[in-house]
Amino acid sequence: MYPSPTSGENPDDDSHSSRKRIARACDSCYKRKIKCDAAIPQCNWCSHHNIPCTFTRTTHRRRKEKIHANSQQKTSRLAERIDRIEKLLTDNLLRESVPRESSISSNTESPGFDQPPSITPIGPSSVSSSVPLHFAGRELGVVSLITGIPFLLPEGQQWIQSRTGQHIAFDKLSPARPPWEKQRAMSSSALLMDLHKVFELPERHIVEINFEAYCGSLMMRIFPIIDTALFAETIKTAYRHQNTNSPIGQAANRACIFAFLAFTSLTRIPEFDSIRQQISPVDPETFALKAQYLTPQVLQETTTLEGLQTVAMLALYELVSGNLQSANYYGSLSARMIFNLGAHTTTSQQSVLYQDPATDTDPRAQHHLRNIFWLCYTIEKDVSLRTGQPQLFVQDNCDLTLPPGYVDRLYTSLEYHHHSQELPDNPLFPVDLRLSIIKARACSALYSFKALQKTDAELLKEIRELDDELEKWRVSVPPEWRPTLSFSHETPDPNVSMHSVMLRLNYHLCMTIIHQASSRCKSWANGQGGMMEGVSSSLALSVEASRSTLLYLEAAEHVLIDGIFWTLIFYPMSAFLAIFCNILQNPIDPQATKDLGLLRTATSMMERVFLRQTCSTNEVVHIKLVADFVTELYRLAKCAIEKAWRERSA
Incomplete structure (x- = not known):
């Protein structure tokens, strides 16, 4: 860089330099766009041409x-x-955000910024986490057949009214909760319990008598929530520290005992009757509330087997009580604890049954944790179906290897117990574990958010594959226990028992939820030849499975255990809905009249089952809601048949 001569002459002129800068080239070179060497007194160009070399040009700083x-x-x-x-x-x-009524009104103005919009609170009634209810290509409600029908969409209302010619009693047909869900209300005596006595354990002999009765019943094989040796140690530890003022560190042991008494006292087990006469009556609601009070402390402590047993038994307690929301919450806690303890996965070493339980605790605890995993897995699939909530135990994250020898021993143990009444040695679980796995796959492949994006061909492919898997399971069941494709009174069950009831109900439920998905196919509206025939036959299988559910319940009513109304109600209610929709779809079909009679007899049967259990005021109120729901279904179905025959005669 070369300083210009002008800049060297006035180095201190700050005001001038702030306004302008001197160019590096002389005026002549700048004008001709040639490089100037800025030599003094004349640059090379000016000296060569004998012209004055000046630097009078100024440039203002405008660029920045x-x-x-x-x-x-x-x-x-x-x-x-x-x-x-x-x-x-x-x-x-x-x-x-403006309601449609206000936009139609002539006096309503568009809201401005000075008028904030009204916000509608979001509740369970306005938002659904499940799949819309379809039947034969029509979207009727905001949730699926398998998860309830709280509210009908306008399209569904119009279809029902057009088929029946009747106005719908929405207070009866659109309850705030699914018909099989009851919100359990605490009694005033339980709510007014002295908080100072929350941590007090009951007399030890009460716990031991209930423990002995549970271990000697079939219920422990169906719900293997405790282990005899491990729970005996839990009782010892809890009563060893019963005089401790602070429950910190012992909350899980105490809560586990409270939850055990609540669950076993709520369960109606015939073997308990003679034994419980030795002690004063146990209030399951009070012990459930005590376990719930201790649950926050259990969650603060390190995850233990006792803590897992507590929340799992509370989930069972709420499920048997009909309170599905609480059962879902406690089931979610159980799943998280199972993940923490690693019981959702297993190794070959952990799968080996213990040889000497009295001397080796770790293998026994690992084996028991795996039993709790399978029990919680089975319960979660049922709760997910009934509430529409997503699954937590998904196949990608869980080892679904069945317990060693489970399939070989299952029906052999059932056959032996059915004839000799002796207890099997191994857990049976509420449902065949293979059926629970099929349920999980059906929910994921047909009713998940991802499944809603599938085409008709993809959906039917999933239905065929799941139907094949379900049929393989059915054929693998021994003939004396094997469910028939369609049940009728002409083909009675020779081994009818409570376990066979649950087996058949779950089989027909799987058939229903698998083939019910065909109602979402677009070919219903398009009428696509061969595909339409496949879709129609698939839906027919779903309806036939619903008929079999009601017929089998009617035939097996005499073996149903008292007190299981809220556990059982989901199966007939979901069948009611499927048959009702089918009557509206085909009111002139001869089968429609038979289905109408089936709805009437099944309703009477469910009322008799309900009356066999101890009823609180809250339960009586809710059963009236259920009765109103079914009565409205029956009335509308009857009107649909009568209307169709009148139109045909005219």
Whole structure:
């Protein structure tokens, strides 16, 4: 760089230098756009041409100011654009938040920014986490057949009214809760319990008598929630520290005992009757409340087997009580604890049954944890179906290897117990574990959010594969226990028992949820030849499975255990809905009249089963809601048949 001669003459002129700068080239070179060497007194060009070499040209510093101005201008334009976008979005949101009635009204004005929009609170009745209810290509409600029908969509209302010619009693047909869900209300005596006595354990002999009765019953094989040796140690530990003022560190042991008494006292087990006469009556509600009071402390402590047993038994207690929301919450806690303890996965070493349980605790505890996993897995699949909530135990994260020898021993143990009444040595679980796995796959492949995006061909492919898997399971069951494809009174069950009832009900439920998914196929509206025939036959299988559910329950009513109404109600209610929709779809079909009679007899049967259990005021109120729901279904189905025959005669 070469300083210009002018800049060297006035080095201290700050005011001048702030306004302008001297060019590096002389005036002549700058004008001709040639390189100037700025030599003194004359540059090379000026000296060669014998002309004056001057530096009189001045240049103002505008470049940075111009760039800065441009930047400010661009920023201003961007801010204006963002403001316009935000205003546009706000206007759209305000217009969407206005109810349709107000937009139709002539006196209603568009809301402005000075008038905030009304916000509708989101509740379980306005938002569904499940799949829309379809039947034969029509979307009727906001949730699936398998998860309830709280509210009918306008399209569903119009279809029902067009088929029946009747106005719908929405207070009866659209209850706030699914018909099989009851919100268990605490009694005043339980709520007014002295908080100072929350941590007090009952007399030890009460716990031991209930423990002995449970271990000697079939219920422990169906619900293997405790282990004889491990729970005996839990009782010793809890009563060893019963005088401790603070329950910290012992909350899980105490809560486990409270939850055990609540669950076993609620369960109606015939073997308990003679034994419980030795002690004063146990209030299951009070012990459940005590276990719930201790649950927050259990969650703060390190995850233990006792803590897992506590929340799992509370989930069972709420499920048997009909309170599905609480059962879902405690089931979720159970799943998280199982993940923490690693019981959702297993190794070949952990799968080996213990040889000497009295001397080796770790293998026994690992084996028991795996039993609790399978029990919670089975319960979660049922709760997910009934509530529409997503599954936690998914195949990608769990080892679904069945217990060693489970399939070989299952029906052999059932056959032996059915004839000799001696207890099997191994857990039976509430449902065949293979059926629970099929349920899980059906929910994931047909009713998950991802499943809603599948085409007709993909959906039917999933239905065929699941149907094949279910049929393989059915054929693998020994003939004396094997469910028939369709049940009728002409083909009675020779080994009818409570376990066979649950086996058949779950088989027919799997048939229903697998083939019911065909109602979402678009070919119902398009009428696509061969595919339409496959879709129609698939839906027919679903309806036939629903008929078999009601017929089998009627035939097996005499073996149903008292007190299981809320556990059982889901199966007939979901069948009611499927048969009702089918009557509306085909009211002139001869089978429709038979189905109408089936609805009437099944309703009477469910009322008799309900009356066989001890009823609280809250349960009586809820059973009236269930009765109103079924009565409205029956009335509308009857009107649909009569209307169709009148139109045909005319």
